[in-house]
Amino acid sequence: DAKTTQPNSMESNEEEPVHLPCNHSTISGTDYIHWYRQLPSQGPEYVIHGLTSNVNNRMASLAIAEDRKSSTLILHRATLRDAAVYYCILRDSRTSYGKLTFGQGTILTVHP
Amino acid sequence: GAGVSQSPRYKVAKRGQDVALRCDPISGHVSLFWYQQALGQGPEFLTYFQNEAQLDKSGLPSDRFFAERPEGSVSTLKIQRTQQEDSAVYLCASSSYTSNQPQHFGDGTRLSIL
Numbered sequence: 001d002a003k004t005t006q007p008n009s010m011e012s013n014e015e016e017p018v019h020l021p022c023n024h025s026t027i028s029g030t031d032y033i034h035w036y037r038q039l040p041s042q043g044p045e046y047v048i049h050g051l052t053s054n055v056n057n058r059m060a061s062l063a064i065a066e067d068r069k070s071s072t073l074i075l076h077r078a079t080l081r082d083a084a085v086y087y088c089i090l091r092d093s094r095t096s097y098g099k100l101t102f103g104q105g106t107i108l109t110v111h112p
Numbered sequence: 113g114a115g116v117s118q119s120p121r122y123k124v125a126k127r128g129q130d131v132a133l134r135c136d137p138i139s140g141h142v143s144l145f146w147y148q149q150a151l152g153q154g155p156e157f158l159t160y161f162q163n164e165a166q167l168d169k170s171g172l173p174s175d176r177f178f179a180e181r182p183e184g185s186v187s188t189l190k191i192q193r194t195q196q197e198d199s200a201v202y203l204c205a206s207s208s209y210t211s212n213q214p215q216h217f218g219d220g221t222r223l224s225i226l
Contacts, residue, residue: 043116043203043217044155087154097143097162100205100215102154106187106194 003089009107019069020073020106022088027068030093034100035062037071037084044087044102045074085109114138116218118204124224125194133189133221137206144187145215146179147203155203161187162209191223199225 001088010082012018034049048055048062049072055062061074065076075082091098119135125131137144142163148156148171158177160168163184172179178195181187191198201222205215 034214041219043205043219044215045217046214049212049214085154091212097160097167097209098212099145099157099160099168100147100155101157103212104149 001084004090004103006086006088006103006106008110009086010106011109012075014080015077018075018078018082018108018110020086020087020088021070022110023070024088024090027039027071028092032093033062033064033068033071033103034089034090034091035060036087036089036100036102037082039081039084039089047086049091077085078108078110080110080112083108116162116204116206116216116222118202118220121219122224124226126226127195129194130190130192131194131223133191133202133223134188135189135218137183137187137204137207138216139168140208141206141216142184142209143207143215145205145207146184146189148207149159149201149203149220151200156226158189158202169205179193194223194225196225199223 035047036044038044050062063072087105119134144161146158149155161181164178176192178190201220203220205217207213207215
């Protein structure tokens with residue numbers, strides 16, 4: 001699986017936007033970019049995914065670089081509940097079932 | 113509820129005992145995954161089922177680990193002759209068939225081997 005690189009940790013203030021970066025310079029044309037997050041003592045939770053175009057949903061936005069070698073997860077107004085570990089994962093669409101390969105992720109701390 | 117349910121939530125066992133961990137996936141989900149998460153690390157893939165067929169068990173760390181899903185719904189992960197390094201959170205996830213559908217995770221079973 002292609003590798004992703006994320007900062008170990010980031011901090012934000014409540015109600016401010018948060019931009020979580022992810023580098024994936026070896027991404028292949030069939031790789032989708034997925035983001036999951038894991039709150040303390042819970043299982044991972046799907047956030048968003050995309051292939052080439054920017055994506056928006058009720059939780060977040062995903063901005064994908066034109067060359068697809070990097071992407072950014074955007075939380076528009078951070079809340080205390082957004083404090084979690086955020087994982088950027090590449091899933092090969094050629095695999096029929098798409099197992100997830102997690103890295104270390106980014107620990108997001110949100111200050112009140 | 114409508115989500116993935118795992119039981120027990122916590123399990124303590126003595127080294128050498130056998131344990132069984134249960135996963136109830138979301139109804140109708142074809143795909144079921146097991147992951148292992150060590151303290152401070154991201155989850156690692158163990159095995160995958162499509163309905164009752166175990167199609168990928170490449171992540172199982174040893175032959176002491178065994179998983180089954182006999183009727184294509186509930187799954188059980190069994191660990192025989194447990195060792196201290198088996199202490200971890202075991203996560204189950206389910207999804208619809210296609211590879212880009214989100215995986216829905218349970219809250220895991222925290223296994224502690226004394």
